[in-house]
Amino acid sequence: MREVILKVDNLKTYFNTDDGIVKAVDGVSFELKKGEILGIVGESGSGKSVTNLSLMKLIPSPPGKIMGGTAVLDGEDIFKMNDNEIRKIRGNRISMIFQDPMTSLNPFLRISTQLIETIVLHQDLDKEAARKRAVEMLELVGIPNPAKRVNDYPHQFSGGMRQRVMIAMALSCDPEILIADEPTSALDVTIQAQIIELIQDLCRRMNTAVIMITHDLGVVAGICDTVCVMYAGRVVEKGTNDEIFKEPKHPYTQGLIKSVPRLDKPTSEKLFSIKGQPPNVINLPECCPFHPRCERAMDKCRNTYPPVTTLGEDREVRCWLYEEDK
Ligand code: SF4
Numbered sequence: 001m002r003e004v005i006l007k008v009d010n011l012k013t014y015f016n017t018d019d020g021i022v023k024a025v026d027g028v029s030f031e032l033k034k035g036e037i038l039g040i041v042g043e044s045g046s047g048k049s050v051t052n053l054s055l056m057k058l059i060p061s062p063p064g065k066i067m068g069g070t071a072v073l074d075g076e077d078i079f080k081m082n083d084n085e086i087r088k089i090r091g092n093r094i095s096m097i098f099q100d101p102m103t104s105l106n107p108f109l110r111i112s113t114q115l116i117e118t119i120v121l122h123q124d125l126d127k128e129a130a131r132k133r134a135v136e137m138l139e140l141v142g143i144p145n146p147a148k149r150v151n152d153y154p155h156q157f158s159g160g161m162r163q164r165v166m167i168a169m170a171l172s173c174d175p176e177i178l179i180a181d182e183p184t185s186a187l188d189v190t191i192q193a194q195i196i197e198l199i200q201d202l203c204r205r206m207n208t209a210v211i212m213i214t215h216d217l218g219v220v221a222g223i224c225d226t227v228c229v230m231y232a233g234r235v236v237e238k239g240t241n242d243e244i245f246k247e248p249k250h251p252y253t254q255g256l257i258k259s260v261p262r263l264d265k266p267t268s269e270k271l272f273s274i275k276g277q278p279p280n281v282i283n284l285p286e287c288c289p290f291h292p293r294c295e296r297a298m299d300k301c302r303n304t305y306p307p308v309t310t311l312g313e314d315r316e317v318r319c320w321l322y323e324e325d326k
Helices: 048-055 083-089 111-122 127-140 159-171 189-206 217-223 241-246 251-258 320-325
Strands: 004-017 020-033 037-041 064-073 094-097 177-181 209-214 226-231 234-240 309-312 315-317
Touching: 004 048, 020 037, 020 048, 020 064, 020 209, 020 234, 037 048, 037 217, 048 064, 048 177, 048 209, 094 159, 111 127, 111 159, 127 159, 159 189, 177 189, 189 209, 189 217, 209 217, 217 241, 226 241, 226 251, 234 241, 234 251, 309 320
Parallel strands: 037 209, 037 226, 094 177, 177 209
Antiparallel strands: 004 020, 004 064, 226 234, 234 315, 309 315
């Protein structure tokens, strides 16, 4: 049984806007175990990125605010930490890689400067040792001729290579948790699989836990051990990879899985799509937010938000269908 290293409980992150309160994350709970790869999946606006920015305390305030909940890392609540304490966590114990590496790398500085700065900032190493570590990390992520390429500028690397540099930077301080926020969305399809495999391979070798944020169910199916499906700011289904893909319970998860193109289906067959659009999360009424799109919606769904139904160990769903079964 793997040890739980991060426990998020009832996280609420809201944004105050001129149109009303956006409840971007509204009561999210999950656990992350050592060395585990957890996928957080959902459409744009489901709250997956805000959940993880909240964990790093990177929510712009105002207009955003963490309104409640806890995120306990090794017995300490991240949300109770002051700026100094959280700075020690960021990059050191929890690292993050973003969609577009070009926006995270400074185009005016050599890779060596940026990597060495990160290593010196977070580890007790002098510049020479940090440079050696930087070259080792570039080699580890598959950059050819790393001792020479470390002196290049970001624009001298392709998109895929830049994302490899970001992975090197994120893992250079040996974090316990890596948050990867849509790490392949800005890359060519051919490169995407290589980057995903690299993250999986390195994290398994370094025993780093990963939170993989994605809208791509193919990525989740391929590498994640456990999965949280988010809709309108809440987790609507949780389970192991097998449970979610072999026996999805929530109608939204079932729709997501049905809409993935499959090689064993004739190309002439029309691809399934979930009808309608995700809801506007401003002033959401207390009903199931999926009901306008759900083929199995009942009267109750239109009036009351479904509670969490526990179906087994770490297996949960938020849907009235399963409360009815009980
Ligand atoms: Fe569909 Fe009702 Fe379940 Fe919501 S609670 S997903 S509307 S059946």
